[in-house]
Amino acid sequence: MSVHTVTKEQFKSFVSALIASDRRVVGVQAKGDRFAFDDLKSAQDLRLDYDVTILPPKKYVLPQQENLLTFQVNGQSQSVCHQQKTVLIGVHPYDMAAINQMDMLFSQGEYDVHYMNRRKQITVIACDVARPSPNVFASSMNTATIDHGYDMLVTNIGSSYVVEVATDKGKELLSLMNGARDASQNDLGARKAVWDKNEGWLNQHKLDCKPSFLPKLLEKSYQHPVWEEKARLCYSCGSCNQVCPTCYCFDVQDEVNWDLKTGCRYRAWDGCLLQNFATVAGDHNFRKKRADRFRHRLYRKGKYVPAKIDGQIACVGCGRCITACTAKIANPVEVYNELMKRTEIG
Secondary structure, rough: EEEEEEEEEEEEHHHHHHHOOOEEEEEEEEEEEOOOOOOOOEEEEEEOOOOOOOOOOOHHOOEEEEEEEEEEEEOOOEEOOOOOOHHHHHHHHHHHHHHHHHHHHOOOOOHHHHHHHHHHHHEEEEEEEOOOOOOOOOOOOOOOOOOOOEEEEEEEEOEEEEEEEEOOOHHHHHHHOOOOOOOHHHHHHHHHHHHHHHHHHHHOOOOOEEEEEEEEHHHOOOOOOOOHHOOOOOOHHHHHHHOOOOOOOOOEEEEEEEOEEEEEEEEEEEOOOOOOOOEHHEEOOOOOOHHHHHHHHHHHHHHHHHOOOOOOOOOOOOOHHHHHOOOOOHHHHHHHHHHHHHOOOO
């Protein structure tokens, strides 16, 4: 809709105005030598120069645990829907791509009212990556930059920020940004230079094929020995699932209160690497072997989800799974490259 330039002090004043408003404001903050999304109490705490957060911002559109409804023993029930307006500041392009994917998945088929209602309450202020994290490979996954999904996009061009307003929700926030001026051609050129740089250097692990080739590669690799080779070291801890911005599996449970008359139904994150993820009635586990679960994770990213959403690969290259895996087997690029070397593709 429009592109503006503000000084860093003006942007800080803008964040302070957001915090003083009736919105919940969440932003990236330092947690020791790591970074995390958390509620902002002061604009001074916001860090847009971070490399990667411990958990993705997914936790604000799909919380780790979320009540879905309350119920009573007489059969009455009441749906619980999120109503709080939230501003999410500092979402990197790869995490924005992941949220865009979930928006598509939760709105198709059985429309998820709880997810979509929460998502509509959130205004996303994305920011371009200022420095690469140790395991990022977003350049290989075409997610080093992003051109949609966000309401605002902030790019650091040195002494100031270029701020793109992309939606009506972003335009509403612009009224709080005092001193914003139209971006000059020099400013736009500086932003383009950041984009061009990020397209290349956010690539600590280089994929040996185009992401669009992965479904075809996996179609030929179901019985490949690499699944057993890698899974021998797997702890089935599910850490790779829990830090992944594109994993959206959840378990649904009913919990009865102490009065034995009322209760709630909630959902909580689940993960396909966990040993009992695929356990169903009769204590049957249809994915009991670690190798089967390990393979499923990579197939979900490279074949199953792309079949649902127009070929988009459900790995955005954030590298969190690589960092979180103590067994050092979770790197998707490493597995896909190994398949490229050892699989005949007709």
